[in-house]
Amino acid sequence: MNNTIHIAVALLIGPTGQTLLVRKRNTLAFMQPGxxxxxxxxxxxxxxxxxxxxxxxxxxxxxAAYLGAFSAPAANEPGFQVHCELFRVQFDGPVVPAAEIEEAVWVDAHSHGSLELAPLTRDYILPIYLLP
Structure with missing residues (x-):
């Protein structure tokens, strides 16, 4: 059995420079949209x-500017890894959570500290976002 989930995610950057994180319904961890x-x-x-x-x-x-491929333990599927293709996307329109998305928050270098983050977001994607 293959325990790898292949995903495409966005480092979605809004007009103020913040990035969007989402939380799926019935989960705790925030992650990139995708x-x-x-x-x-x-x-x-x-x-x-x-x-x-x-x-x-x-x-x-x-x-969608390609930033690379990254892997980490899946936040919501125990025993699985996620392998992501990461893209940077500038976006200045409205964001409306739908489908399985329960919550969407815009964060910056100072406002994400209190959120529970998916390993991929915490260990790979936010460090890219926070680069000067």
Whole structure:
């Protein structure tokens, strides 16, 4: 059995420079918006689909700048790893939580400390966001 979940996620940056974190329904950890890559789907297309389904955010492929691939323990699936394709996306429109998203928060270098964070977000993605 393969215990790796392949996802595409966004380091979504708003007009004030904050980044968006989301929390799925019936979970505690905040993480990047995005989701699973379907079989045969390009990561950028998975990201576009997931941002639309989860947050009603519409972007074009050119708006997603590839930042790299990262792996960490899954926050909500014990015994699984997530392998993510990370994209930086500048976005200045409204964000409306939908589908399985219970909560969305904009954070910066000083406002994320009290949140429970998914390992991928805590160990890899926020350090990239916080680089000068």
């Amino acid at each position: 989701g699973k890559i379907e079989h045969g789907e390009l990561p950028v297309n998975a990201l576009i689909r997931e941002l639309h389904e989860e947050l009603n955010v519409l972007i074009e492929p050119a708006q």
